[in-house]
Amino acid sequence: xxxxxxxxxxxxxxxxxxxxxxxxxxxxxxxxxxxxxxxxxxxxxxxxxxxxxxxxxxxxxxxxxxxxxxxxxxxxxxxxxxxxxxxxxxxxxxxxxxxxxxxxxxxxxxxxxxxxxxxxxxxxxxxxxxxxxxxxxxxxxxxxxxxxxxxxxxxxxxxxxxxxxxxxxxxxxxxxxxxxxxxxxxxxxxxxxxxxxxxxxxxxxxxxxxxxxxxxxxxxxxxxxxxxxxxxxxxxxxxxxxxxxxxxxxxxxxxxxxxxxxxxxx
Numbered sequence: 001x002x003x004x005x006x007x008x009x010x011x012x013x014x015x016x017x018x019x020x021x022x023x024x025x026x027x028x029x030x031x032x033x034x035x036x037x038x039x040x041x042x043x044x045x046x047x048x049x050x051x052x053x054x055x056x057x058x059x060x061x062x063x064x065x066x067x068x069x070x071x072x073x074x075x076x077x078x079x080x081x082x083x084x085x086x087x088x089x090x091x092x093x094x095x096x097x098x099x100x101x102x103x104x105x106x107x108x109x110x111x112x113x114x115x116x117x118x119x120x121x122x123x124x125x126x127x128x129x130x131x132x133x134x135x136x137x138x139x140x141x142x143x144x145x146x147x148x149x150x151x152x153x154x155x156x157x158x159x160x161x162x163x164x165x166x167x168x169x170x171x172x173x174x175x176x177x178x179x180x181x182x183x184x185x186x187x188x189x190x191x192x193x194x195x196x197x198x199x200x201x202x203x204x205x206x207x208x209x210x211x212x213x214x215x216x217x218x219x220x221x222x223x224x225x226x227x228x229x230x231x232x233x234x235x236x237x238x239x240x241x242x243x244x245x246x247x248x249x250x251x252x253x254x255x256x257x258x259x260x261x262x263x264x265x266x
Contacts, residue, residue, distance in 0.1 A: 001024075001025070001026045001027065001048040001049060001115075001116065001119050002026075002027050002029050002046070002047045002048050002049075003020065003026045003027065003028045003029065003047060003048065003049045003050070003051060004028070004029060004030055004031075004032065004038070004041065004042075004047045004049075004050045004051070004075075005017060005020075005028055005030075005031040005032070005050075005051045006031075006032050006033070006035070006038050006050060006051065006052045006053055006056060006061065006064070007031065007033065007051070007053045007056070007080065008033040008034070008053065008055075008056045008057060009053075012053070012080075012101065012103075013031050013033075015103060016051060016080060016103065016108075017031060019103065019105060019108045019109070019112075020051075020108075020112065023105075023108065023109040023112045023113070024112040024113070024115075024116055025116065026048075026049065026112065026115075026116070029045070029047060033056060033057065034056065034057045034058045034059075035056050035057065035058045035059025035060060035061070035063070035064045036058040036059055037058075038050075038059075038064060039059070039064070039067060042068070042071070046073065046075075047075050048075055048076065048119060049075050049076040049077070049078060049096070049115060049119075050068070050075050050076070050077050050078070051078050051080050052064065052065060052077055052078065052079055052080065053079075053080050053081055054079060054081040054083060054086055055081070055082075055083070061079065061081070062086060062089060062090075062093070065077055065079075065090075065093045065095070066093065069093055069094070076096040076115060076118070076119075077093065077095045077096060078095065078096050078097045078098075078099060078111065078115070079095050079097070079098045079099065080099045080101065080103075081098075081099075081100065081101065082100065082101040084100065084167045086098075087164060087167045087168075087169065088164065088199045090169060091162050091164050091169055091198070091199070092200075094162055095162065095169055096115060096118070096162075096169070096171060097111050097114075097115075097168070097169050097171070098167060098168060098169045099111060100167060114171065118160070118171065159173055159174060159175070160172065160173060160174065161174050161177075161208055161209065163189055163191070163196040163198065164196060164197065164198060164199070165194070165196055170193075170196070172191060172193070174209055174210055174213070174214075174224075175213075175224075175226070176191045176192045176193060177189060177190070177191050177209070177214075177224055177227075178190045178191060178192070178223075178224055178227045178243045178244070178245075178246055179221060179222060179223045179224060179227070179243065179248070179250050180198075180202060180205055180206070180221070180222040181202070181220060181221055182201070182202035182219070182220040182221070185199075185201070186198060186199055186200070187200055187201065187202045187204075187205045189205070190246065190248065192245060202216075202220065202221075202222060205222070206222045209222070213225055213226055215256075215259075215260065215263060216256070217241070217250060217251070217252045217253065217256050217260060218250070218251050218252060218253040218256060219253065221250050221251065223241055223243070223250050224243075225263060225264070227243045227244050228241050228242070228243060228244075228264075229242055229243060229244045230242040231264065231266070232249075234251070234252075236254055237254070237257060238251065238252050238253065238254050238257055239251070239252040239257065239260070240252075
């Protein structure tokens with residue numbers, strides 16, 4: 001992996017560079033201090049990850065991340081900052097992580113390991129064909145193989161989502177999410193690793209999830225269909241859903257019953 005450190009404090013830049021070298025195989029190709037210099041650099045070179053301070057000259061880290069988010073090929077962004085209050089905005093920008101200063105070596109090491117694992121997963125080679133699959137089409141292509149390759153190309157955005165806990169961004173496999181519940185202006189997300197509070201509407205949160213797995217069963221609830229263990233008939237021909245490993249029950253509203261029955265084949 002190729003990395004760029006963007007940090008205007010020399011000691012912080014040197015410390016982060018040392019920790020990256022000490023705890024990963026990531027190559028730091030350059031260290032810059034100015035936001036505009038970063039944009040110029042990225043016009044000529046590609047990197048896989050940017051360790052980005054927020055309070056930098058010319059163009060602050062948040063604005064810089066907005067620009068980078070428009071790139072055709074987007075590097076991972078790890079914010080490194082002394083400011084807790086930007087964590088929600090970092091989530092909106094789909095940052096990989098949000099690291100607070102002063103640096104904690106164990107926290108940095110864990111983040112770097114997680115980053116390298118994500119990079120390997122997202123860049124894993126695709127099998128060229130499916131054994132015992134359908135015969136090639138008239139033009140010599142393998143239709144099923146093409147479909148699998150297309151699915152694999154987009155799968156990493158479906159498998160992972162950023163969740164907020166305190167000031168940390170937790171990169172989470174969507175399969176680990178059981179359900180989400182709207183509560184006033186935020187969305188509560190329940191996973192096998194605990195509960196998260198997201199500063200977005202439930203509609204916005206649902207749009208970030210794989211649509212073939214997560215169903216909007218109620219105006220206030222989204223459920224992971226693969227985590228349902230029991231469907232309980234309720235009043236007015238509706239249902240309550242009981243999920244694996246959880247005590248909670250998730251309702252299916254009357255307006256969603258028909259669609260739910262079709263999805264579950266009942």
